[in-house]
Amino acid sequence: MIDAALLDWYDRHARVLPWRTGPAARKRGERPDPYRVWLSEVMLQQTTVATVTPRYARFLELFPTVEALAAAPVEDVLAEWAGLGYYARARNLHKCAQVVAGEHGGVFPQTEEGLLALPGIGAYTAAAIAAIAFDEPAVVMDGNIERVMARLFAVETPLPDAKPVLRDHAASLTPDKRPGDYAQALMDLGATICTPRNPACALCPLREKCIAQKNAIQADLPRKKKKAAKPTRFGTAFHITRKGDGAVLLVRRPDKGLLGGMLAFPATEWGERADAEPPIKAAWLKADEPVRHTFTHFHLEMDVWMVTVSDAAARKAQKALQGEWHPDPAMAGLPTVFRKVLDVTNRDK
Ligand code: SF4
Known part of the structure; x- marks a missing residue:
């Protein structure tokens, strides 16, 4: 038996x-x-x-x-x-x-x-x-x-x-x-x-x-049907540092959808490759390497843009993005893809 x-x-x-x-x-x-x-x-x-x-x-x-x-x-x-x-x-x-x-x-x-x-x-x-x-x-x-x-x-x-x-x-x-x-x-x-x-x-x-x-x-065994290749989506994440105290702006993602309700860096939608519209006018720097991450249904390639802004501009950015300032984003419980963004910004500093 x-x-x-x-x-x-x-x-x-x-x-x-x-x-x-x-x-x-x-x-x-x-x-x-x-x-x-x-x-x-x-x-x-x-x-x-x-x-x-x-x-x-x-x-x-x-x-x-x-x-x-x-x-x-x-x-x-x-x-x-x-x-x-x-x-x-x-x-x-x-x-x-x-x-x-x-x-x-x-x-x-x-x-x-x-x-x-x-x-x-x-x-x-x-x-x-x-x-x-x-x-x-x-x-x-x-x-x-x-x-x-x-x-x-x-x-x-x-x-x-x-x-x-x-x-x-x-x-x-x-x-x-x-x-x-x-x-x-x-x-x-x-x-x-x-x-x-x-x-x-x-x-x-x-x-x-x-x-x-x-x-x-x-x-x-078991035999498996061939899977369709995963598509690649593209996007941009924005790393905004407040000059006065070095805090970094994070936003909470909408409850519905991927990484719903998680804290994250502000980012564009993930889709076709397109020029990013930064959320505020500033002297942005683009990281040398994009972040690459694989989700269940697609690969993501995300550019990372970085900027340090005055406290006045920081207030504007916070209002525009409805974000919150974090003194240490490494301790904010970011999902893996956004921890990779943090790694890129630390490397490119
Ligand atoms: S195929 Fe799996 S179930 Fe069958 S004998 Fe080998 S280990 Fe056991």
Whole structure:
């Protein structure tokens, strides 16, 4: 039986993770804290365990409970999220905490359906929390688990078309007994043994059942449809320093859209290559190199213009841009692309 072999392997080889209640602790009757499970799952989406581990600890120190997170200003949560990317997730995290604290008495719903109704919780996260925190036999599907299913059953249909079939296979294997440990075991197997390149089949507890391994096609699976090339967008960021005290002007980006609600340098829209219109008349200097950054759907190439202005001009700039002055923008929780702007201006000073 696949689930028995996998659980047996998990009992011996489970990764020790700060947000995890391991198999031995579970057997002693310890239960995972749904708040921690939720937080770790949101942080881990498209971010590695190594990056998340220290950030998770710090986040928990600042916001130890769902009530503490709900009561915090959203700006503090966004600043703490800086560098983890996908800032809409941090906004939703805060919104979700407010709903759990305000409408559910601080207690997370225990079912997949109840979890799905919360802001920012999608199919994967709902299934993961239901399984890990509440031992519901939910079918948890992420990229790692899709890969394991594609190989176990030798599914040759390319992704994303293969998703429903892979989900059906995963559902057929999900056990009623220890579903939380089972979901984490599959996650561990995908992360450590059934890796995208060079899967360690010799160490795999499922090798006897794995059709791809038998047919020696595991390295070719899962197949993927060719992606369209990412377009490149262009823009300009403006670094304005106030002469009197050296403070730098930052603006808060609109709530809706990319990096919504984050502090940033004033910048043009990102689109076709075009001459920039600076927000104020001044003796601007252009940095030698543009900032390059890749988002999920496009590459960005952003010129950086710099200027130091008198206090009177600074007041005008602040009014025109509705910005705020920061004595040390490095401490302002800027998202990665704007930290790169800061690096460029520091280099070109
Ligand atoms: S035998 Fe190899 S390909 Fe099959 S599930 Fe295990 S690691 Fe993956």
